[in-house]
C-alpha cells in the first residue's frame with residue numbers, strides 16, 4: 364500500500380530538495396498535467412506559477428476594445444469582491460445582508476428606470492449572472508403571461524412567437540430556441556442608415572405574439588432604438604386588435620448610460636407597454652463580470668408560478684433564477700458603485716468615454732478611407748468601416764488582425780440580416796480608455812494601414828519575370 368504523506372511533509376521534502384525555487388523546481392521541470400488529474404499534489408506556488416504563466420498569453424483586457432464588459436475596477440471594489448466571492452448569493456439564510464444588498468440594488472435600479480413603488484412591496488426584479496440570464500427570465504415571464512391568457516380564453520397555446528429587430532444579441536436567439544418560440548426578425552435596412560425600421564414591428568405581430576423587443580444600445584452599432592416610438596406603435600396596434608402585447612427593453616448596455624447622460628429620454632417604465640427590462644451590471648454598470656439585472660414594471664407582470672419561495676429567513680424570500688449557486692461579490696460591487704459613484708460619478712465616467720469616442724469619430728470621418736457607420740452616437744461605441752469606393756485589396760478583417768500584433772482587440776464583423784454584406788470595425792470605450800490610449804490606437808491603426816498599403820502597392824507592381832531553372 365502506498366504510504367500517505369501529509370502536505371507538510373511534502374513541503375518539507377521540497378525544501379530539502381531545493382524546491383523553494385519556483386523555476387527549476389521539480390514541479391516545473393516537466394509539462395504541466397493537462398487533460399487528466401495528476402496523482403500527486405504540488406506546491407501552491409508552483410501550481411500558481413504554471414497557471415499564471417499560461418494566462419500571460421491571453422489578451423490584455425484593458426486593450427480589449429471588443430468587449431462591452433468592464434475591464435477596470437477600483438481597488439476598493441476589488442477588495443470587496445475578494446472579501447465576498449465565497450458568499451453564495453442563493454444562500455439568503457446564511458447571508459441575509461448580501462440578500463438585503465441585492466434588493467437595495469433592485470430598488471435603486473427600478474427607481475432609476477422610473478418604476479413606481481407598490482404599496483408595502485419592494486420593487487420587482489432580481490440579480491442574474493448577466494443580461495443573457497435576465498433575458499431568459501423576462502422572456503419566460505412574457506411567455507407564461509401570454510399562455511395563461513390564451514388558456515383562460517380556451518385558445519391554442521402551441522405556437523408562440525417573439526418579434527425582434529434583426530440586430531438582436533444572440534441571447535434572444537437562444538431564448539427562442541430554448542423555450543420553443545418562433546423568433547420573427549424585422550430586418551436591418553441599409554437605406555435606413557443601418558437601422559431596423561421599428562414601424563415594421565407590428566406587421567409581424569399576431570395573437571400568438573408573447574412580446575416585442577426594443578434595444579437600447581445595439582450590439583452592432585450601439586444604436587438606441589426609439590423605444591418611445593415602439594411604445595406608441597404597440598399602443599395603436601393593441602388598441603386596434605384588442606391584444607395586449609408587451610414591450611421588453613434589452614437595455615444591456617444603454618440601461619446604465621441613458622439615465623445619466625439622457626435623463627429626459629423616455630425608454631423605460633415611464634412608457635405604458637414597457638413591462639420588463641434587462642440590464643448588465645458588468646457593462647456600463649461598471650462591475651467586473653458577471654452581474655445582470657431583470658426588472659419588471661410591477662409584480663403582476665411576473666407570474667407567481669415562476670417564483671420559488673424560500674422561507675428559512677423567518678420571512679418570505681422569493682427567488683427567480685435559472686442557476687442556483689453564484690458568488691455574491693458582483694452584487695456587492697454593484698452596490699459599492701451605486702454609493703461610491705452616485706449619479707454624478709456615473710455621468711462623469713460615461714461622458715469621459717463619450718468624449719474619447721467623439722474624438723475617434725472625427726478622425727475616422729476626416730480620413731480618406733474610413734467611414735462612420737452609425738453617427739447618432741448615444742453610448743461610447745464607434746462602429747466604422749472602409750468607404751464603399753475603397754478597394755485596395757485589404758479589408759477591415761486585415762486591419763483587425765494586424766492590430767492584434769500591437770495588443771489591441773478591435774473586432775471586425777458583418778452587420779445583421781439584410782446588411783450582412785457590410786463588414787465593420789467596432790471600438791467600445793470603457794472606463795480607463797483614456798485620450799492617451801486612444802491616441803496610441805490611432806497611431807497603430809495608421810501604421811497598420813501604411814503596412815497594408817505597402818503590400819497593396821507591391822501587388823500593383825507587375826511581378827518580375829522569374830528565371831526558371833528547369
Ligand SMILES: Cc1ncc(COP(=O)(O)O)c(C=O)c1O
Nearest residue numbers: 431493494495532582613615643
Ligand atoms: C444588446 C445586448 N443584449 C444582451 C447582451 C448579453 O449580455 P450579457 O453578456 O450580460 O449576458 C449583450 C452583450 O453584449 C448585448 O449587447
